[in-house]
Amino acid sequence: MRVAILSDIHGNLSAFESVLADIHESAPDLVLHGGDLADGGSCPGEIIDRIRDLGWQGVMGNGDEMLWRPESLDDFASQSSAPSALWVSIREMAAETRSTLGTERLSWLGRLPVAITQNGFAVVHATPQSCWKAPPEGASPEELNQIYGLLGVPIVVFGHTHVPLVREMNGSLKLLINAGSVGLPYDGDPRASYLLLDESKPAIRRIEYDVERELKALSSCASPHADWTARMLRASYPQLP
Numbered sequence: 342m343r344v345a346i347l348s349d350i351h352g353n354l355s356a357f358e359s360v361l362a363d364i365h366e367s368a369p370d371l372v373l374h375g376g377d378l379a380d381g382g383s384c385p386g387e388i389i390d391r392i393r394d395l396g397w398q399g400v401m402g403n404g405d406e407m408l409w410r411p412e413s414l415d416d417f418a419s420q421s422s423a424p425s426a427l428w429v430s431i432r433e434m435a436a437e438t439r440s441t442l443g444t445e446r447l448s449w450l451g452r453l454p455v456a457i458t459q460n461g462f463a464v465v466h467a468t469p470q471s472c473w474k475a476p477p478e479g480a481s482p483e484e485l486n487q488i489y490g491l492l493g494v495p496i497v498v499f500g501h502t503h504v505p506l507v508r509e510m511n512g513s514l515k516l517l518i519n520a521g522s523v524g525l526p527y528d529g530d531p532r533a534s535y536l537l538l539d540e541s542k543p544a545i546r547r548i549e550y551d552v553e554r555e556l557k558a559l560s561s562c563a564s565p566h567a568d569w570t571a572r573m574l575r576a577s578y579p580q581l582p
Contacts, residue, residue, distance in 0.1 A: 343367075346464055346520050347535035348375025348500030351404065351570075352382020352438070353524025355558065356533040357391070359550035360523050367537055367546075373457060375500035375520055376402025376466035378450075380438045381570050382524055383558035389446050401453035402466040402501065403473040407431075408439050409451035417473050430582035433565045441563070462496035462538065465489075475501045486512050496543075498536060503527035503579075505534045505545045518543050525570070531577045 345364050350357050364372060374397050379385030381404070392399070407414035414435065418428040439447065455472060457464045466472040468488050476488060485508075489497045495515040505521030505528065521534025528534075532547040552574055559567040559574075569582045 342371065342460075342540065343369040344459075344462070344538045345369040345372045345535060346375060346498050346538065347372070347523050348466070348520045349377040349402070349503055349522035349525060350374075350379075350382070350388050351377055351522070351524040352379045352385040352388055353533075353555055353574075354382070354384035354387050355552070355555035356524045356548075356550045357388055359548050360533050360535055360546075361391075363546060363548050364535075369537065371459075372397050373464050374399030375464055375498065376400050376453065376472060377404040377500065378402070379442065380404040380408060380435055381564070383555065383562040383564070383567070385438050386442055386446065389442065389449070393449065398457060399453060400457055400464055400466050401450070401455055401472055405450045405453060406472055407435050408442065409447040411435065411439075413473070424581065426582060430566045430569060437564050456492060458492060458494060461494055461541070462498060463489075463492040463494045464498045465492075467499060467501040472501070475499065482510055482512075485510065485517055486514050489517060490514050496538070496541060498538070505536075507543050507545065516541065516543060521545060525573060526577045527573075527579050529577050531574070 378388050456469050467475040469491050498518045500520050503522035506519035508517045520536035523533045531552055532549050535546050537544045537546050556571050559571050566582055572580045
């Protein structure tokens with residue numbers, strides 16, 4: 342079975358449409374999403390509507406949880422050492438996205454599961470315990486097996502960090518894969534990223550899209566701090582607001 346898994350779209354319709362065209366060509370048997378669908382980009386409602394129309398199942402990201410349950414952002418921010426200005430900007434962006442999406446879409450986000458387990462693999466946004474915090478880059482195999490081994494499958498796919506990764510593991514967990522980000526890559530490569538999993542063989546697909554089109558859409562959208570998202574798209578790397 343061939344499965345496409347795409348994560349962290351963040352409202353970027355330009356990138357999403359290019360990935361969707363590539364998925365149509367690669368013709369997987371199943372498509373799943375890894376969460377963080379809407380917040381931060383120019384077209385949050387359109388992304389959710391398209392995914393629902395396509396019937397794709399997926400998991401909840403932290404960006405999804407903070408939209409339907411704002412206190413989850415406050416809980417995480419209260420434990421973070423990041424500058425307070427970061428959380429102020431995120432709250433303002435989330436408030437605008439929440440208003441744009443409306444009650445029905447927010448309710449749909451709130452029903453997304455934390456994990457999806459299929460025959461031989463599982464999808465989470467960050468970890469099975471939390472959609473807010475992924476293990477550090479230098480986490481040991483023992484730590485990773487302890488975190489993701491709970492899912493009871495040999496292959497686990499996650500997102501959240503916006504940096505694609507394929508890591509071979511020992512023990513019951515054989516592969517730990519980060520699908521990267523469709524809409525907001527953080528690895529210096531502006532191309533959209535998603536995972537094509539052919540049985541147990543992973544391939545990270547990098548898809549070029551019209552970044553300038555998305556930058557133009559951001560400049561005319563209602564989202565506060567759209568200039569911050571634009572700087573991250575240009576850099577393909579995280580920035581402070």
